[in-house]
């Protein structure tokens with residue numbers, strides 16, 4: 347079980363790295379600059395140590411030495427270190443920002459083909475949290491894990507190689523301490539922090555979801571006197587999060603705190619071994635100083651590894667959540683190959699359609715037959731939960747059917763491209779989304795290039811002219827989040843105006859007057875009459891009350907079947 351978890355963590359890690367592959371050239375350049383900056387810094391320390399002790403010894407002995415070459419090397423190394431660090435910051439941050447933007451687009455591309463039902467199962471704040479916070483966390487896989495690990499893997503063996511050229515035992519001692527600080531300690535830190543890191547990421551998402559939900563339902567909570575209880579729940583969750591973070595920090599600091607100790611031990615060990623080699627004339631004094639500083643400086647490459655390991659845990663937990671979302675397969679696959687064109691004025695026929703939402707859910711439609719001739723207006727009635735909205739879902743190809751077929755002018759709907767089909771259909775629902783934008787922008791989503799005359803005609807048809815005339819800024823008036831600044835009836839008219847603008851041959855009306863008072867519902871009839879004229883219309887509702895004149899045929903949905911009403 348443990349081994350499987352390990353394997354899946356590695357495959358997650360490589361999958362994230364794989365997503366960064368398009369930026370490989372920049373990553374290689376960033377890596378080169380980082381290595382150049384770090385190695386020149388370490389070399390600067392070692393050469394300076396060698397130079398200073400050589401100068402001191404030469405001074406004591408009254409000898410002369412060539413100090414031009416070492417000081418030129420020191421100046422060169424300092425220059426490489428400064429410019430390398432600058433270039434490294436610039437490149438790595440640029441790559442990270444580009445990669446994060448690319449990852450968001452990649453995830454969006456995968457979410458796009460999912461049906462609204464699939465994404466609704468997750469909830470908006472979950473989706474938002476995965477899109478934003480989890481993707482942000484993936485930056486650590488590159489900056490805090492991949493980079494330090496590769497730098498240590500390339501840079502440290504180089505240091506050991508140079509050390510071994512002078513004194514093999516010192517290279518062994520330094521390597522041993524690096525193994526302890528760079529591998530054993532990080533693995534220990536990873537083991538200690540895995541459960542906490544994973545819990546932290548999923549609890550953070552849960553907290554965001556709770557807060558989002560509470561903000562949306564603030565009015566209800568206040569009404570039922572539950573605001574204080576909700577705030578207390580959030581506070582308890584935040585405190586839990588703080589505890590987890592503190593636990594993670596203590597493991598991290600235990601891991602990182604031991605790196606200086608390992609560096610000091612490696613330096614002291616090298617000094618002791620070097621002193622022995624000096625005693626037998628195997629090494630010169632300045633070489634011993636250089637090797638000690640080389641050992642000490644080399645741990646600059648080992649230092650970030652314990653932190654990298656604990657970052658890896660949280661980052662992989664975030665990656666798991668992102669891939670879980672990205673790997674969902676659409677319930678309705680896109681059309682393969684060349685799909686036949688969608689007829690301009692289609693008729694629709696449901697033939698023995700059976701549908702359920704999941705293998706273990708009860709059937710919603712069983713042997714459902716319904717004929718919608720082109721240009722005819724039909725009502726489908728039924729009590730709440732009968733499956734009326736599900737008929738629209740399968741007709742829009744947001745949900746698959748398990749048996750039967752839906753025929754569009756002789757063509758099986760399953761063979762048509764879902765997007766091409768949807769571009770022929772308008773939907774007016776009781777809960778049409780009004781964007782937090784101006785009235786004009788809210789209308790233009792139905793036809794982005796609409797002319798002023800087309801907009802005015804749609805407003806006329808939806809009987810919105812009087813309302814717009816009374817608005818302080820006319821079409822430019824802001825409608826607020828979810829249409830907070832307009833009434834339910836006005837929102838419904840905006841939906842009708844959108845459908846008029848889109849001017850599509852098929853129209854689906856989902857309880858267009860539900861929730862409105864009888865006078866407002868009655869006043870919408872004229873607009874609906876204009877909208878439905880000449881189109882193939884399916885109206886679903888609990889009851890027709892007041893809408894009889896809109897339709898030419900009526901059916902009832904009973905136990906998943908369609909029954910004609912006289």
Ligand SMILES: Nc1ncnc2c1ncn2[C@@H]1O[C@H](COP(=O)(O)OP(=O)(O)OP(=O)(O)O)[C@@H](O)[C@H]1O
Pocket residue numbers: 463703707710728729730731732733734735736737888
């Ligand atoms: N996304 C979904 N996943 C699982 N079950 C669902 C889903 N949507 C609807 N259902 C179930 O399918 C059945 C039919 O629901 P549907 O919304 O189609 O009924 P309806 O007649 O439109 O009801 P209402 O008039 O109240 O909107 C219900 O039992 C409902 O719980």
